[in-house]
Amino acid sequence: MSKVTVVGAGNVGATCANVIATREIADEVVLLDIKEGVAEGKMLDIFQTATLMDFDTKLTGVTNDYAATAGSDVVVITSGMPRKPGMTREELIGVNAGIVSSVVENVLKYSPKAIILIISNPMDTMTYLALKKSGLPKNQIFGMGGALDTARFKCYLSKALNANSNEIEGMVIGGHGDTTMIPLAGKAAYKGIPVTELLSKEELDKVVADTMVGGATLTKLLGTSAWYAPGAAAAYVVESIIRDQKKVIVSCTALDGEYGQKDICIGVPAVIGKNGVEKILSLNLTADEKALFEKSAEAVRKTNAVLKEINAL
Ligand SMILES: NC(=O)c1ccc[n+]([C@@H]2O[C@H](COP(=O)([O-])OP(=O)(O)OC[C@H]3O[C@@H](n4cnc5c(N)ncnc54)[C@H](O)[C@@H]3O)[C@@H](O)[C@H]2O)c1
């Protein structure tokens, strides 16, 4: 029996729970929120699609009742404030640091062995905070950003190439921020053909720029940040853990010398299986890509430093 808890029954959390349920990724999904009745209502609503969508995942919604989450294999943390148009993710640190810290503490009381996936923004810094506060081994707690950014990169590449996005290879490493993410255009390919041979420099630069502000573009259109792709990206990572698929997914994980970095959580390609982050893959980065990664890490470190200033760490 596999059990997944999603904390935060807002846009991203409910979407993630819905994808896990409809795709039967886990036997049981618990959705938890502090807002009275919201998680219960959303899980009842999803349950009422079971006969229409043909799934039989067990679904439970609870208001702040962590006992119901006991024995979870995976816990996805989406609780926290989303940004509004014009804001950066980093501006959410003051509100979300307290929420993420208290949620991680509560989760571990009932599921000390769960693999914990951080979604709340600023995600790289929230992952660092959760890792430091929990004292968990680094494989057990990591963040999702790269799965989403990579999906967006493939989406924009598919538009530029007029090709099926499922036939495109590519990844986005670095921080999950408007200026910190690094779409690796030089390593992306369509059916083995480097996209650098298929698109002009201008076209490729536009794909990279659109990918980097992918979240901001949607926030402007929607008035709050996105949820369909973020929820599906979180469920994609959960699936690799629950089914021990060992997919290589760019994940925000603690580095200990890899990519020349220490004491930081940032996006790098990693093998994701039943033990969480099972291996970090070492990419052969060009000098330019290395420089971008260093700049990205520097920016993430700057945001991490704010945790001390606001007494969150
Ligand atoms: N990492 C990513 O790729 C990614 C993608 C999308 C969104 N996000 C982030 O995820 C977070 C959630 O976004 P959203 O659009 O779902 O927001 P939302 O406002 O729709 O939902 C957030 C939910 O968290 C709940 N919550 C707040 N404090 C809580 C607590 N202490 N315990 C339990 N629940 C609590 C709220 O009641 C709300 O229902 C935001 O911080 C957003 O920036 C990250």
Ligand SMILES: O=C(O)C[C@H](O)C(=O)O
């Ligand atoms: O853009 C945001 O603030 C939410 C999320 O990080 C995203 O990329 O969709």
